[in-house]
Amino acid sequence: MSKIHNEVLIVGGGPTGLIMAHELLRRRVPVRVIEKRQGPSHTTRAMTIHARSMEMFEHIGLAHRLEEVCLECPGNIYHFPHLSEEEQPRTDYRVLPTRFPFYYKINQNDFEQVLREHLFAQYSLRPEYQTELTGLVDRGDVVEATIQLPNGSSEQIAYPWVVGCDGVRSFVRDAAGIAFVGEEVAVMSMMDVPLTNVTFDDTWMNYYFNKDLFMNCTKLPGKYWRIYMSEPTGEYVYAKNQRQAFQDVADKLGIGFTVGEPEWVTAWQIRNNIAERYRTGRMLICGDASHVHSPSGGQGMNGCMQDAFNLGWKLAAIWNGAAEESILDSYERERKPIGEQISEGAMATHEIVMGFGIEPQDRLHYTREPGWEAKTINLVSGLSHNYVAVTQSPDGITAVAGPNPGERAPDALLVREPQKRVYDVLRHPQFTLLVIPGKDEERHVALGRAIRDELDRRFPGQVAGCLISGRSDGGFDFDHLVPDETGEVRERYQVGDEGRILLIRPDLYLGAACLPEEGASISEYLEQWFTPRVDAAPIVCAPVLAA
Template sequence: MGETDVLIVGGGPTGLMLALELTSQDIPFRIIDSSPIRSDKSRALVLHSRTLELLNRHGIAQEFVDRGNFNLAVRIFANQKFVFENDFNIIAFNDTMYQNPLIISQAEIESILDEVLMKHQVKVERPVTAEKISQDETGVTAVLRHEDGSEESLRCKYAVGCDGPRSIVRNSAGLQFEGAAYPQDFILADVHMKWETRECLHIYLGASGFMIVFPMKDNVWRLICSRREALGADAEPTLENFQEMLDKLLPEPVQIFDPVWISRFKLHHRIADNYRAGRMLVAGDAAHVHSPAGGQGMNTGMHDAVNLGWKLASVIRGENDDSLLDSYNIERRRVGQTLLQGTDRLFEFMATTNPLYLFIRNYVMPFIMPWAMAIPGRRALAYRFVSELGIRYRKSPIVGQATTWKGTLKGGDRVPDGRLLKGNIEITVHSLLGARKHSLLLFSGVDGVTSTDDLEKAHVEFIEASGRSIPVYTITKSSSENIEIMDPEGLVHRLFGFTASGFVLVRPDGHIAFIGPLTSMDELKTWMER
């Protein structure tokens, strides 16, 4: 029987991201997919700011940026009248290098991840299907079916189901997938269009339904709409169905032709009752499915993988006991639940058939929306949720802050990014943080600046007490002989809330493990010994 540490079932975006995390942790694993080839049809079309930050922990965000485009705006029309336009390019967050969503197809994303993994000699094994999976106290046994019909038994320490909504891992682990299907049927078409308009997301609302029109590459546009009655149960959608909807909803005539892909699908909103059952875990669509409103499904799956990767590695290396994996469920299931609630509300608003809601959507919203979104702060707030920059794990049992800490950032929050100077070279906070290990940041403070001797002492004491090789970076406001990272304007200090000196222990997924003033470093040491 073959053996490995982790079996990843499913080579979609979630499985690929987990493969990347485990590769950077040097953990032996195998990744399999039942499909003989990768699909060239794209479901997701957007990478959000936080996902780009997470990819950049591996130094690869630029490869996605080079093959995508940041020029995303949304225009909303109701009853064939223009209501409102929101330009994502003018959102100005002060704590990230990735201000805007990146338009890039899921097929392209998967292909880049494949290429990156190939550089590490990692390849998704396909077609290989996980047919049976069971676990006992010491490991997991999987029965895999290969292309030639042969059967293989594989023994591993953990199995992760990144195998989509029908997950065999989730079902074999006895986890429930709570929720239901939305009543509507959805139809999707990627088509060419003759259309003089800005290349951006268009949303059309009207008495006959709604239509989302999204720019892809090379003059191809994605059309998505819901149709409750028009199509019979078995009827396949046609180009004419879409043309008919466009004629009803758009203020001007447009012509669609040369479809690349036409499909119909049913949407579900479901979440696993636990993301972990012993040695079997689920991530991505195997753990949660929801409406694509907000474009977050794939992004969230990739974030699940990042959260899980370093924890699995730490447990497998024996640095932490197995209970660390419970925090994966605690942290990520809460995110999944919030996402389900948010997308449900948005979806109900978009796809409603309730006459009262329809009236509000089609007649009241056109008046309120331009007013509500006129203020840049409100627009930024709306994208903040979608961008997933605001995700935090404050209620997690594995994060914390010093009792003396009064700052607004807390344990579990995402580490903000900002610009620093290393000598004369501009660097960012995130460029200091590793994807493999925790990192400790020491800040001098901007008011009564702590002496470099005190910072050096804190550094040395931490290394001695932690007994682990955790990289430590000291950031000062003014230059000094032996400290090379500077925050001359004090902007990064302020982002973290360090007017006085302080410290932050950062997890490999870029979230704060523990934060406090430098005078409370003892609390960090006690916390690490728990």
């Protein structure tokens, strides 16, 4: 048997692997990140960060740095050649109900650098480059990995868990025997390049197309523009002189700019694939290793990072002895449908802009369908992704108004000065119990306090309680007590005189919602995630307090 390293092996040092490492390290789980690339990338592939990802980055303390290296993009313009500029369909993200009503444009190499700097500053961790996984065998209680080191030698080490964040050609996925089902849907090339004679509004993402050609263009941070180009034959995508090929396509589409000397060019096959499953024993896959799709809409990197945000706290709970391995079943159950939604949404946009062989005017009807823009921006931004269909609520609980369990937990301003929001209250690695009293405030606060204390006894260290109230005598200390000065939280969670108990998951989704009198159901809900203490039997809150 190989020597055992008591850490999680993360294969892949891109955005997915770095978020996976962060989510484990912030919960005191040791990790090792290996990456076969020669070093940090100096080129950019993915280039968009959407609202749900920015909410995640605000949660983990990175949003402020990203704002310094990104450009805001209000949305997409679809340039149908038979329409005037005023008639062109748009997907305008500025109406989204979030602190980030837009999406960010960023060079992926700059983005990865921000993630690496944060990991090293907070946890003294860096990816190990020129370090390649060459063998992987599940031995039951450990996974034995063969790893080639930068000097050419190999080592065999056993790890309790291995997470494959190693992309479309995932070694971990293949070693785990997981099928990657799908098909090629197009070929595409992209270029980062200086442009002159730009006449379109390059703050937007601009889609240009005709029956047989597609190109989209936008300005990146710095001196370059990003251009994507696709066509059905490969004549332009794989042309030897890529600068001239991009210029020819731009001219045929009437865009008008002049292509300079490219900084970087690449071409690839667009595939629409999803993994048959996300786990085999102690080997898990995450991000592009589990799903890949058309880049239309720019959802790929965002969905991948959200996979890691979902998996991280669950794997940490197992590592720290708070949960059984069965908690990992929820990872595939929750994230695979999201991967399918992302693929469906990407292909819907793909059919509009890359429906080759069909005249553009015959694709326009997609953008005229009722609710098309709202559905698109909510899906692509990630705000509408949810786990409602697979969320298990306790039996017999009274249905309450507001977001459904499994939906994104809305943010809301609580205090204007000094500013405090609901998402500030959630900024920690645990579940959050929000107690929002109604008309019978004193009793509801007492119920909330009893529920908090019960969760502390049964699930120690897993839940942080917070009272949203002006009461200073409610048994919640200064760090766990916030007044509601604006009423936004009551509006967005639809809380009336009846009051509310809310449980927010570590990944910013609503886990459970109930009336204060039914607070015992929160403990029942948590039993699906964590192993309760044997010596801490559940308490039925309301009758005890009424006695």
